[in-house]
Amino acid sequence: SQQGEEDPQALSIQEGENATMNCSYKTSINNLQWYRQNSGRGLVHLILIRSNEREKHSGRLRVTLDTSKKSSSLLITASRAADTASYFCATPNQAGTALIFGKGTTLSVSS
Amino acid sequence: DAGITQSPRHKVTETGTPVTLRCHQTENHRYMYWYRQDPGHGLRLIHYSYGVKDTDKGEVSDGYSVSRSKTEDFLLTLESATSSQTSVYFCAINQGATGQETQYFGPGTRLLVL
Numbered sequence: 034s035q036q037g038e039e040d041p042q043a044l045s046i047q048e049g050e051n052a053t054m055n056c057s058y059k060t061s062i063n064n065l066q067w068y069r070q071n072s073g074r075g076l077v078h079l080i081l082i083r084s085n086e087r088e089k090h091s092g093r094l095r096v097t098l099d100t101s102k103k104s105s106s107l108l109i110t111a112s113r114a115a116d117t118a119s120y121f122c123a124t125p126n127q128a129g130t131a132l133i134f135g136k137g138t139t140l141s142v143s144s
Numbered sequence: 145d146a147g148i149t150q151s152p153r154h155k156v157t158e159t160g161t162p163v164t165l166r167c168h169q170t171e172n173h174r175y176m177y178w179y180r181q182d183p184g185h186g187l188r189l190i191h192y193s194y195g196v197k198d199t200d201k202g203e204v205s206d207g208y209s210v211s212r213s214k215t216e217d218f219l220l221t222l223e224s225a226t227s228s229q230t231s232v233y234f235c236a237i238n239q240g241a242t243g244q245e246t247q248y249f250g251p252g253t254r255l256l257v258l
Contacts, residue, residue: 063244075234075249076187121187123247130194130243131177131202136186 037065037105037122037135045141052109054138056122057102065098065105066123066132076121076134079107112142147171148250150235156256163222165253167235169215175238176218177247178202178210180231187234192243193218225257 037056046052056065064083068076082089082098082105089096095108109116119139123132147170157163167176178190179202189202191210199210207229209221222229235250 066246068247073252075251076236076247078246078248081246125244128243130175130200131189131192132238132243132247133189133203134179134187136184 036133037124039120039122039135039138041138042136043139043141045143046112048113048142048144050112050142052112052116052140052142054107054120054140056105056107056135058105058122058124059103060127061100062124063129064125065096067094067096067105067107068121068123068134070119070121070137072118079120109140112140114142114144116140117142148235148237148248150233150250150253152253153251154254156258157225158258159226160224163225163255163257165220165233165235165255167218167220167250169218169237171237172215173237173239174215174241175243176212177236177238177243178208178218178220179234179236180204180229181234181252182231190220190233194243222255225255227257229255230257231255 037058040055066081067079070076093110098105119137121137123134149168151166177192179187188204193199193212211219233253236247
């Protein structure tokens with residue numbers, strides 16, 4: 034399986050702090066994606082980083098990819114209460130026909 | 145949201161009854177997926193489709209069947225519902241020509257099997 038595994042499982046921080054979550058995967062990949070899920074809602078795509086990229090930014094999000102270590106990190110800077118959600122990494126399956134998701138990191142940002 | 149709707153949004157049923165969930169998309173994407181989400185397990189792939197009448201199994205396909213007779217609709221059927229199939233079911237589409245690109249998810253269907 035190419036399922037990504039997020040770490041930590043849960044993270045609690047104060048507003049204004051940075052939040053970092055990590056994802057490890059098992060085999061070589063074409064790309065790695067991060068998604069957010071607010072309670073009771075569907076997943077929302079945040080960012081896609083390709084295997085030939087090392088870092089990518091989108092607003093307050095910064096994603097890194099280290100293919101030698103088979104790991105990725107998602108950094109959310111200056112967190113807000115609205116960032117409270119679960120965050121999932123996803124990688125393509127070996128056939129390249131579907132995404133396989135990790136179990137997620139639950140982020141709680143308190144004001 | 146890429147025009148993805150799911151119906152019903154909530155359903156309560158009894159063990160042993162058949163249940164069909166519907167996913168509808170408006171943008172003609174080739175790939176469609178059914179996932180289930182349970183506490184402690186994250187999102188697990190049940191079945192997916194890569195075209196009309198073309199489907200394949202995911203990691204948790206036992207007890208489920210799917211059909212895709214039109215590009216826009218992807219149906220998930222629980223032939224004989226069991227309590228272990230109580231879950232939240234999400235449909236998704238992939239916006240790429242393969243299944244490796246960005247996915248967009250529907251709002252989910254909460255299914256309770258008594």
